Amino acid sequence: FVGQAGRLLDELLLFIGFNRNDVFIANVLKCRPPENRDPGVTEINTCKNYLFRQIEIINPIIICTMGRYSKKLVLDTSANISKLRGKIFKIGQSIVLPINHPAAALYTPSKLQVLREDFKKIKDIFDNYENPGAVGEITVISGLKKMDKSKTDKTRAGEARAGEATAGNARTDEARAGEAKADKYRMDEEVQVSENEYDERAAKDKNQQLGLF
Template identity: 50%
Template sequence: MTLDELGASLRDCQRCRLASKRTQVVFGIGNPNASILFIGEAPGFHEDKQGEPFVGAVGKLLTELLESAGLSRNDVYIANVIKCRPPDNRDPMPDEIETCKPFLMQQIELINPRVICTLGNFAIRTMLGKQVSITKIRGQQFEVQGFHVFPMLHPAAALHQGSFRALIQEDFQKLKIFLDNLPRPTSKSAEQMGLFG
């Protein structure tokens, strides 16, 4: 199965209660061969309308943060833990995450990135399978099933709480240093990585 085929297979997904209120499934966007995958939480109002993760103000901020780390949206793939908008932007419920998680895992398998950057609490908890606090573990690096997992604050946090902006900028600077120090890839070409000039 390709990434496009997986996305198409979810277009009418009715597996959880979020199907009833969504406008559309927001599968993900970006380079299907990306070496860096960003995982957010869930689509919000604008994402639900446009069918793309991280649009509107939070998307603009993510684009700026990526650029500060020497990346562009075309270099990376961006997805969410769950693919449909929770009503009124409430937190995703545990059973919704469990139901949608296999599709995130399939995305990871198909993209096969070297680095997974999780944004916010829900993404890192989903990847680590335990209740951690992003404010305590941000900037650390974990190995999960052969992937480098790099937890970062969610850019929406900076929009809601201005004092978080400097912390998020710091996370992206740490990511830049981490990427600069990654050994050269062996299984994917350096050209595919787009990170080694």
């Protein structure tokens, strides 16, 4: 959430009386794909455990998914964002509100108006947390599809590679290149970040009541 989209996000937060210090902002990926392209399935699977852990630690009142990738990950649905945006869901004690990504509204006035309406709904939900049904119909979801916390993706990948080597299975160059690429995208600003470090960052913001992802 940087550049023009980041500035628009700041304006939208200000519109409802918030600023970045009032919210916890995180990304589905903990790195930036080359040339800012869309994230791949392997990259999302590599990073999602970190995001789920952050959500668990912070336990926000409202989870606002911005765009199709965070919507798909948190709500576990491939339904089009246009059909889900602005609808209210509940996972555990958190209200989930999927909306469009600010970048989608940069050059389309109609989408900007829709985004403003959705941010107004964020404020309405926040003000009526004890009775969110007053804001709109709620769909209850059983819970986040969490991964096995006992092992990181890197550990599982290492065990899988060791097992295949023991079995004598040959690997293609394409598979090796894919693993190398996945390892590269585990890097956050060129630095490997441990799960504990993400836990620590989330712990510092555990009092935040609104999470934007």
